[in-house]
Amino acid sequence: MFSYTFQWKQALKALPQMLDGALVTLQIALLSMAIGLVIAIILTLFRMSGNRILSGFATAWVEIARNTPALFQIYMAHFGLGSFGIHLSPFTSLLVGIVFNNAGYLAENFRGALKAIPDTQTRAGRSLGMSSLQAFRLIVMPQMLRIAFLPVTNQMVWAILMTSLGVTVGMNTDLTGVTQDLNARSFRTFEFFAIAAVIYYVIAKAVTLAARAFASRMFRY
Amino acid sequence: MKTQVLAIGLLATTVLTTPAKADKLDDIIGSGTLRCAVVLDFPPMGSRDENNNPIGFDVDYCNDLAKALGVTAEIVETPFPERIPALMSGRVDVGVASTSDTLERAKTVGMTIPYFAFEMAVTANDKSGVKSFEDMKGKTVGATAGTFEAIALEKQVKEWGVGEFRPYQTQADVFLALSQGQIDATVSTSTVAQSNVKSGKFSGISVVGKAPFDIDYVALFTNREEYGLINYLNLFINQQVRTGRYAELYEKWVGGELPSLSVNGVYR
Secondary structure, three states: OOOOOOOHHHOOOHHHHHHHHHHHHHHHHHHHHHHHHHHHHHHHHHHHHHOOOHHHHHHHHHHHHHHHOOHHHHHHHHHHOOOOOOOOOOHHHHHHHHHHHHHHHHHHHHHHHHHHOHHHHHHHHHHHOOHHHHHHHHHHHHHHHHHHHHHHHHHHHHHHHHHHHHHHHOOOOOOHHHHHHHHHOOHHHHHHHHHHHHHHHHHHHHHHHHHHHHHHHOOOO | OHHHHHHHHHHHHHHHOOOOOOOHHHHHHHOEEEEEEEOEEEEOOEEEOOOOEEOOOOHHHHHHHHHOOOEEEEEOOOOOHHHHHHHOOOEEEEEEEEOOOOOOHHHOOOEEEEEEEEOOOEEEEHHOOOOOHHHHHOOOEEEOOOOHHHHHHHHHHHHOOOEEEEEEOOOOHHHHHHHOOOEEEEEHHHHHHHHHHHHHOOOOOEEEEEEOOOEEEEEEEEOOOOOOHHHHHHHHHHHHHOOOOHHHHHHHOOOOOOOOOOOOOOOO
């Protein structure tokens, strides 16, 4: 049986504080996506390079990032590196953890997108006199971005939600951190968590809708 | 005739479906089980032995309470932040979880009279150069999220205006971070500090002094409106002290000078 009287007035007083937390959450997610995208492109190039060491490195990264929990990755960035004397602040640990995860997933998205583009297109380009770099930049890349765009926005949403794991490494400025703090003070668990859930939903939905609008303008045939 | 049948039928359904006016105390006695929320990451108040059985002051306290009620005790492990959701969703009846009785929290749950009292101690990484509470100014400090000391320390760091405060989710994470040097010092209850330093699990840390926070009185808690149960719990705490059981348990799990549970000059 659930016996609880909701006190929204008291909880909503903390809304500005929670919105500040949401900004931090968004900031980490955006930053982690920007860095993650760069690393993912590098990893994709490594995997295409044919060099065994480079592609081995990239494959290992993708394997670990995709097949271990994000919580573990973030925890390792803080306490794992910490045991070797490398001390990252909660913000940095969280960012490093999410970047690691993002890069792995995005690299896989790019690989999938690349596979969807027939080799014959590159060959056609080459036979028209393009260099291999030109063929990649002018023919493959634009199509790859189009195919990978929606999976990338998925990862962005996932990155936003992953920031909530920061509390395990002492993060107290992001949305979940602020929520936990408010909860500890007043024990108004359900109100604060409900508000936080709504804020997360709104942010994630806004990102999805924005991405869709952007895609329909950019990727028109 | 039809209306009569309908009326009788309606009456019968009302009588059968209206919940009996039993309060929580009745429910516990009736069910034969007392479910206690205990934090098992908080030695010596609550932890697990080598066979993974819950042990500690709070565990014994719950067992005593169950014995007094004539029921069996069930220890439900709840990390600090999950104590209230566990109570509200009906997974536990009572919290025996070293819960500080702040006025802010008492607006949400019902607190009993204090059943234990903590003093706060500063534990520091040996390399940090922190030798007292004042030395923590400007350093990176941490504590277990959701505890009395975390709230007090965060406030203090804000007042100092320099340094950084980090809340970790469990006591073990705080001491891990402290031992690694991720944070320079922590404030925890002196019992926890001693127990962790002595455990040998965390190297390079020592208790360096007391923290000048108010004494942290902790209470049992249950739903705010369960006066019958709260009344019983208050009497139970009183009896534990009166019969010497409180002193006995304190000696068993903590040792040293027995903290007084009453505040001078005021009732309750």
